[in-house]
Amino acid sequence: MITRDPGEFLAFARGLAGDFGPACAKAAFLVAPEGFALAEQSASDNAYMDLSVRVDPQRALAQHRGLQRALAEDLPTVCFPGDPATPDALFPNNVFGTAPGRLVIGHMRHPVRQREAERADIRGFFTGAMGYREIDLRAQPGICELTGSMVVDRARGLGFVGLGERCDAAGAAAMHAAFGLRASFLFDLAPGEYHANVVMSVLAGRALVICPGGFADPAAAAAIAALYAPAVVTLTDAQKAAFAGNCIALRGDRVRVSQAGADALRPDQVAALADAGFALAPVPLDEIEKAGGSLRCCVAEIY
Known part of the structure; x- marks a missing residue:
């Protein structure tokens, strides 16, 4: 099922x-920030970027290595x-x-990102070493930036798809089929948002972190929250x-988030995650x- 109706989705x-x-996931992969820089094309629809800010490529590399060690x-x-x-x-x-x-x-x-594919x-790592079948969505007409645009509950087989500049309805349908999901709930992101995974995260299928302000329609956020309440x-x-909100559970008892994200949480929110069985690991x-x-x-998760 693919729907934009909050009630229909929640009932199903x-x-x-x-x-x-x-x-x-059973494993994960990263790509190192070699020559770390800000991409002008991406900044055109990413309000979280500021091209006037100076960046330190070596510091970015060091933090990325620290991320790999932690994960x-x-x-x-x-x-x-x-x-x-x-x-x-x-x-x-x-x-x-x-x-x-x-x-x-x-x-x-954006063309600068299309080159990555x-x-x-x-x-070759996946098709050759791991024997995975490749499903290439670039030829279909819809824009779909995978698990940036779609937050997936892998336990239930649900996709939560934020529509905007980087994902449209055709792309959402293509992702739904490619991942073989049971249902996908489509909603419009609020103006200025570029990816669903910045405004919400489903943690190991049993808890939810969500910012209603990132949704164009509060009813969409409320329906998703109702599914995971009280966690x-x-x-x-x-x-x-x-x-x-840009956090992830790569195991059933730990939430990985940036230090800035962790510092922004209130004690009661950290306690709510603990009640759901998650320790915060920034x-x-x-x-x-x-x-x-x-x-x-x-x-990038490997299933």
Whole structure:
């Protein structure tokens, strides 16, 4: 089912068991921020970027290495080399996604990001070394930036798709089919938002972090929250701007988030995550966040 109707979605999703697949990935991969810089094309529709800010490539590399070390405590984590010609490649989850036995390649909006999909090493890793089947969405007409635009509840087989500059309805349908989901709920992002994974995150299929201010229609956010209640952390716009919503659970008892995102959370919100069985595990990423994305954006999950 693919729907924009909050009531229809909620009625269907509430009847689903968490038996669609593993709630957390079995491994992850990153792409190093070689030649770290801010991409002008991406800044055109990413309000979290400021082209006037100076960046430190070496500091970004050091923070990225720290991120890999931290994630390796949670699950096997590999890192591919970056390329200064693709400055946004450190956010590979927009371009590459996986489902069991499948590698999905997204249809990126900006040419500077479309080049990332040509990487023979990443594609060969999955199709050759891992034996995955490749599903290339670049030829279909819809724009779809994979798990940037779509937040996936892997346990239930649900997709939450934020429509805007970087994902349209045709792209949402293509992702729904490629990931083989049971249902996808489509909603418009608020003006100025570029990806759904900045405004919400589903944690291991049993908890939700969400900022209603990132949705054009409050009813859409309310329907999603109702599905995961009471294990819901509701963010303010300021917390969202600090990337508190750009978090991920790579194992069933830990939430990875940037240090800035963690610092923005109130004690009661941290306690709510603990009540849901999650410890907060922050990683310093303030240099990388100057590029308009944070921890979850850096992580391409392998299922």
